[in-house]
Amino acid sequence: MPATAGQLEEGIDVARTPEGPPPEPAVQRLRLRYAKRGRLRFASHRDFQRSFERALRRAAVPMAYSAGFSPHPRISYANAAPTGAASEAEYLEIGVTRRCDTEELRAALDEALPPGLDVVEVVEARTPGFAERLQASVWQVELPGVEPGEAGSALDAFLAAPAVEVQRLTKTGMRTFDARSAVLRAEVRPEITGDVPGAGPQGQGGPCAILQMVVRHTTPAVRPDDVLTGLRSHAHLAPPSSPRMTRLAQGPLDEEGGTVADPLAADRDADGA
Numbered sequence: 001m002p003a004t005a006g007q008l009e010e011g012i013d014v015a016r017t018p019e020g021p022p023p024e025p026a027v028q029r030l031r032l033r034y035a036k037r038g039r040l041r042f043a044s045h046r047d048f049q050r051s052f053e054r055a056l057r058r059a060a061v062p063m064a065y066s067a068g069f070s071p072h073p074r075i076s077y078a079n080a081a082p083t084g085a086a087s088e089a090e091y092l093e094i095g096v097t098r099r100c101d102t103e104e105l106r107a108a109l110d111e112a113l114p115p116g117l118d119v120v121e122v123v124e125a126r127t128p129g130f131a132e133r134l135q136a137s138v139w140q141v142e143l144p145g146v147e148p149g150e151a152g153s154a155l156d157a158f159l160a161a162p163a164v165e166v167q168r169l170t171k172t173g174m175r176t177f178d179a180r181s182a183v184l185r186a187e188v189r190p191e192i193t194g195d196v197p198g199a200g201p202q203g204q205g206g207p208c209a210i211l212q213m214v215v216r217h218t219t220p221a222v223r224p225d226d227v228l229t230g231l232r233s234h235a236h237l238a239p240p241s242s243p244r245m246t247r248l249a250q251g252p253l254d255e256e257g258g259t260v261a262d263p264l265a266a267d268r269d270a271d272g273a
Contacts, residue, residue: 026064026074026095029125030102031264032109034090040116041086041246045077048117052092055112061105064095079134079250082223087247091134091263093125126270133263134217135253136184139224141211145240151209152188154235159186164230168220175220179230182222185258186213212248214258 036043043051053073056063065071074095081087106122113119143151158164164180189210215222224245231237251263 023065023067023071024097026097028096028099029093030096030100030105031091031093031123031125031130031267032106032119033121033264034092034113035118035120036081036085036087036090036116037118038086038116040114042084043117044083045080048080049075049077051113051117052109055109056094058112059105059108061094061109062097062100064097076131078131079217081247082225085224085245085247088120089137089247089249089251091130091250093130121264123264123267124271125267127266130263133252133266134250136214136216136260137250138248138260139211139213139215140189140246140248141213141224141228142244142246143209143211143237143239144242144244145206146209146237147207148188148190148209151211151237154231154237155186155188155211157235158227158231159183161234164234166226166229166233168223168226168229170220177218177220177222177226179222179226182216182218183227184214184216184253184255186211186227214253214260216253217250 036048052075056073063073065073076093078091078093081090102122102124106119109122110119158180161180163178165176166179167174167176169175189212213224213227215224215227225243228237228239228243249260249262252261253259254261
């Protein structure tokens with residue numbers, strides 16, 4: 001309620017409250033898996049946020065909004081991939097004011113987003129603690145111009161080291177951290193499998209080593225480019241062309257096996273119970 005003239009003259013501090021009815025509550029929470037493919041891997045997370053909010057409006061999704069003087073749609077983003085990296089496993093959660101069919105909503109949002117930003121799956125959120133499930137990622141890194149044997153030798157040296165310190169400029173300044181400790185498993189693959197949309201070695205007619213690694217989510221986060229920095233400084237591996245990085249999966253980590261599970265499985269299981 002606005003302060004009266006008398007209250008303002010007397011210097012009384014009156015808390016302002018938004019006018020109008022409160023926003024409708026969320027009656028359903030939905031978790032989305034989406035992909036960044038092709039040239040859209042160069043889109044920043046802020047670019048994706050703008051595109052996604054436009055897609056919500058185009059698809060007429062009944063979004064729940066926050067209260068206050070600047071209401072915003074109830075969207076929670078989780079552990080976005082760095083700019084320049086493609087991904088098959090990005091996640092977010094939205095709240096809606098009326099129940100939606102998950103497949104119809106997925107198709108409508110996918111149609112409203114530009115090609116290369118693709119909604120892969122939508123499930124109803126039926127379990128808590130989703131962000132805590134994103135414990136590790138599986139990354140695939142293409143190294144055009146690098147022989148697989150050369151990459152394998154460098155990777156062996158990296159994995160044999162007790163620690164490999166790298167530096168990166170973060171929001172809080174230059175940070176030094178250990179890139180080796182976050183890598184749970186890594187190998188050089190002979191070739192790229194055909195199940196990754198848009199994947200394929202860069203450069204024609206030359207070698208292209210393929211690294212695949214499981215990286216634990218740490219603070220500060222160790223990214224695949226940090227591992228490449230470590231390979232360069234510790235094992236002198238310097239690809240002549242820009243690497244291409246793709247996140248294949250992220251989710252709960254099996255410490256013993258070094259594998260990453262599907263973070264949406266618990267919600268699917270609860271839905272079918």
